[in-house]
Amino acid sequence: xxxxxxxxxxxxxxxxxxxxxxxxxxxxxxxxxxxxxxxxxxxxxxxxxxxxxxxxxxxxxxxxxxxxxxxxxxxxxxxxxxxxxxxxxxxxxxxxxxxxxxxxxxxxxxxxxxxxxxxxxxxxxxxxxxxxxxxxxxxxxxxxxxxxxxxxxxxxxxxxxxxxxxxxxxxxxxxxxxxxxxxxxxxxxxxxxxxxxxxxxxxxxxxxxxxxxxxxxxxxxxxxxxxxxxxxxxxxxxxxxxxxxxxxxxxxxxxxxxxxxxxxxxxxxxxxxxxxxxxxxxxxxxxxxxxxxxxxxxxxxxxxxxxxxxxxxxxxxxxxxxxxxxxxxxxxxxxxx
Amino acid sequence: xxxxxxxxxxxxxxxxxxxxxxxxxxxxxxxxxxxxxxxxxxxxxxxxxxxxxxxxxxxxxxxxxxxxxxxxxxxxxxxxxxxxxxxxxxxxxxxxxxxxxxxxxxxxxxxxxxxxxxxxxxxxxxxxxxxxxxxxxxxxxxxxxxxxxxxxxxxxxxxxxxxxxxxxxxxxxxxxxxxxxxxxxxxxxxxxxxxxxxxxxxxxxxxxxxxxxxxxxxxxxxxxxxxxxxxxxxxxxxxxxxxxxxxxxxxxxxxxxxxxxxxxxxxxxxxxxxxxxxxxxxxxxxxxxxxxxxxxxxxxxxxxxxxxxxxxxxxxxxxxxxxxxxxxxxxxxxxxx
DNA sequence: CTGAAAGCGCTTACAG
DNA sequence: CTGAAAGCGCTTACAG
Numbered sequence: 001x002x003x004x005x006x007x008x009x010x011x012x013x014x015x016x017x018x019x020x021x022x023x024x025x026x027x028x029x030x031x032x033x034x035x036x037x038x039x040x041x042x043x044x045x046x047x048x049x050x051x052x053x054x055x056x057x058x059x060x061x062x063x064x065x066x067x068x069x070x071x072x073x074x075x076x077x078x079x080x081x082x083x084x085x086x087x088x089x090x091x092x093x094x095x096x097x098x099x100x101x102x103x104x105x106x107x108x109x110x111x112x113x114x115x116x117x118x119x120x121x122x123x124x125x126x127x128x129x130x131x132x133x134x135x136x137x138x139x140x141x142x143x144x145x146x147x148x149x150x151x152x153x154x155x156x157x158x159x160x161x162x163x164x165x166x167x168x169x170x171x172x173x174x175x176x177x178x179x180x181x182x183x184x185x186x187x188x189x190x191x192x193x194x195x196x197x198x199x200x201x202x203x204x205x206x207x208x209x210x211x212x213x214x215x216x217x218x219x220x221x222x223x224x225x226x227x228x229x230x231x232x233x234x235x236x237x238x239x240x241x242x243x244x245x246x247x248x249x250x251x252x253x254x255x256x257x258x259x260x261x262x263x264x265x266x267x268x269x270x271x272x273x274x275x276x277x278x279x280x281x282x283x284x285x286x287x288x289x290x291x292x293x294x295x296x297x298x299x300x301x302x303x304x305x306x307x308x309x310x311x312x313x314x315x316x317x318x319x320x321x322x323x324x325x326x327x328x329x330x331x332x333x334x335x336x337x
Numbered sequence: 338x339x340x341x342x343x344x345x346x347x348x349x350x351x352x353x354x355x356x357x358x359x360x361x362x363x364x365x366x367x368x369x370x371x372x373x374x375x376x377x378x379x380x381x382x383x384x385x386x387x388x389x390x391x392x393x394x395x396x397x398x399x400x401x402x403x404x405x406x407x408x409x410x411x412x413x414x415x416x417x418x419x420x421x422x423x424x425x426x427x428x429x430x431x432x433x434x435x436x437x438x439x440x441x442x443x444x445x446x447x448x449x450x451x452x453x454x455x456x457x458x459x460x461x462x463x464x465x466x467x468x469x470x471x472x473x474x475x476x477x478x479x480x481x482x483x484x485x486x487x488x489x490x491x492x493x494x495x496x497x498x499x500x501x502x503x504x505x506x507x508x509x510x511x512x513x514x515x516x517x518x519x520x521x522x523x524x525x526x527x528x529x530x531x532x533x534x535x536x537x538x539x540x541x542x543x544x545x546x547x548x549x550x551x552x553x554x555x556x557x558x559x560x561x562x563x564x565x566x567x568x569x570x571x572x573x574x575x576x577x578x579x580x581x582x583x584x585x586x587x588x589x590x591x592x593x594x595x596x597x598x599x600x601x602x603x604x605x606x607x608x609x610x611x612x613x614x615x616x617x618x619x620x621x622x623x624x625x626x627x628x629x630x631x632x633x634x635x636x637x638x639x640x641x642x643x644x645x646x647x648x649x650x651x652x653x654x655x656x657x658x659x660x661x662x663x664x665x666x667x668x669x670x671x672x673x674x
Numbered sequence: 675c676t677g678a679a680a681g682c683g684c685t686t687a688c689a690g
Numbered sequence: 691c692t693g694a695a696a697g698c699g700c701t702t703a704c705a706g
Contacts, residue, residue, distance in 0.1 A: 084424070
């Protein structure tokens with residue numbers, strides 16, 4: 001059976017195809033009786049508007065694209081659980097608003113705008129990632145120049161083009177460090193890249209340093225070790241710290257995966273947590289609740305984040321001004337510190 | 338600046354719009370020199386084919402839809418990490434093959450076919466879920482009747498319409514139960530719904546019983562407690578088991594989340610794992626490596642699964658016959674049994 | 675409130 | 691190898 005079109009319905013209903021189109025979209029212009037008749041027939045025929053045709057004509061797609069960009073050095077098998085969680089909440093937020101969501105891991109192309117908005121596949125883009133933000137900045141500048149509608153998860157607009165929804169990383173970093181300091185720890189190490197290549201980590205580090213300062217402690221370079229987004233990186237960084245011989249009684253990790261890797265290194269080294277070394281994370285991924293001991297961390301509300309991202313993008317597409325916004329993080333105290 | 342169309346390029350290249358269209362799709366019909374000239378101009382203009390127009394004309398979308406159906410009783414906040422992992426691998430598999438992926442949690446509608454394939458948004462559907470399979474069976478029958486292209490993650494075709502890629506749940510359930518029995522355990526409980534409402538769990542249970550039989554043990558009804566897909570359900574089921582007073586020295590959980598919940602209940606009850614009770618899971622989610630003690634389980638290869646699902650669907654769309662296939666699960670021994 | 679007509683931007687027979 | 695033309699299935703001024 002061939003697919004029904006609006007002309008088939010028009011014929012059966014004894015009205016014009018224009019009227020069918022109007023009736024199906026609940027236009028107030030159409031007589032209620034006519035509308036009901038048309039909708040009844042459409043239902044009987046299992047009719048659905050052809051999205052390609054309607055999008056082509058109306059020049060919008062009611063579809064958003066989620067682009068997950070990652071560090072290309074990643075082996076590709078495991079996605080950071082934090083982003084997977086964001087993906088889940090964004091999918092839900094789109095569905096709630098009647099939008100479809102196109103998902104892509106855009107390693108391949110370096111022209112997101114062209115690939116999605118120019119080809120009319122999506123009305124706007126949501127960017128999510130943990131790649132190198134220095135490379136990334138160029139792309140954002142290009143996107144903005146082309147007038148693409150996009151929002152980004154991450155840091156505010158001082159550092160990168162465009163609007164962003166993000167966690168208040170400075171506040172989060174400060175809060176958990178204060179918590180560690182309150183336990184009487186004095187020599188705090190920070191595991192995570194502290195540079196504009198990873199601005200979210202950098203902000204957390206700045207919050208970390210601010211808390212130290214409150215306690216009259218100067219941040220020590222030797223206690224900060226670079227590490228990116230993975231358990232392996234956390235393991236390596238902790239090893240490096242241990243091998244360096246610098247004394248420390250606590251580790252603040254820039255993310256939970258780093259903390260998990262660091263805990264493994266500490267245990268291999270015969271150190272117990274938190275007796276010898278306190279450990280703190282950031283993100284509150286599912287695993288944080290199950291490490292031994294369970295990891296104290298900073299929770300980012302991914303559900304709320306997904307909603308804000310989708311709302312901001314929709315506002316932008318509608319031509320409204322969109323402000324970057326920060327979500328308040330929440331301290332989660334468990335047993336690791 | 339208005340978006341460039343193929344007519345703009347045709348004008349600049351001094352050829353017809355038809356030729357532009359051919360040149361852009363690398364048609365062998367077009368002179369190489371002409372093709373290069375056209376492609377150069379297209380690049381300069383930042384031109385991208387309008388997907389809505391080309392899809393409308395050619396009647397296919399190069400897009401696949403992933404439908405995640407869940408138990409509506411779920412609170413909606415947390416998606417089972419196993420499915421999130423599948424989602425990641427499916428996204429990658431689609432990208433590798435030049436397809437876009439539309440993601441949807443189809444709670445709202447009950448007419449997937451109409452929503453995606455009839456509206457020409459997608460060429461085919463991938464179904465992934467943990468809802469009630471009895472309700473689900475009707476939908477599948479309808480999908481098949483309408484000639485929709487779809488593949489499903491889960492159990493083979495005996496029980497449900499359509500082709501499926503799934504884990505060999507029987508073999509996995511049998512293997513891990515054998516492992517538990519080898520440790521000398523005699524009174525094994527099974528936590529997970531054993532009925533056609535949850536056929537994957539049912540198959541795991543059947544494997545479980547087969548292993549018991551090999552060891553001369555008859556499955557005892559009182560040692561099987563229903564539970565669905567969540568940590569909470571696992572906790573409740575273990576409580577129920579404990580309260581029933583039936584003796585047991587091991588728990589085989591139908592999935593890791595159930596195992597995690599059960600471990601919590603056992604500990605609250607003052608029982609130690611594995612000394613008093615051995616615990617086994619199924620799925621190998623990230624958390625399994627971090628429970629205390631780390632959970633022995635059965636790993637499902639989600640990367641391979643995603644690839645097979647996408648390949649099968651593409652074959653089906655291309656008109657090839659597609660067989661249901663099972664992936665071999667892999668026993669992962671940690672410390673919980 | 676309704677209809678006839680144009681047109682969104684492509685792909686693809688058809689003719690040369 | 692190339693071009694003129696039709697048409698995919700809608701939405702939306704325009705006219706009544």
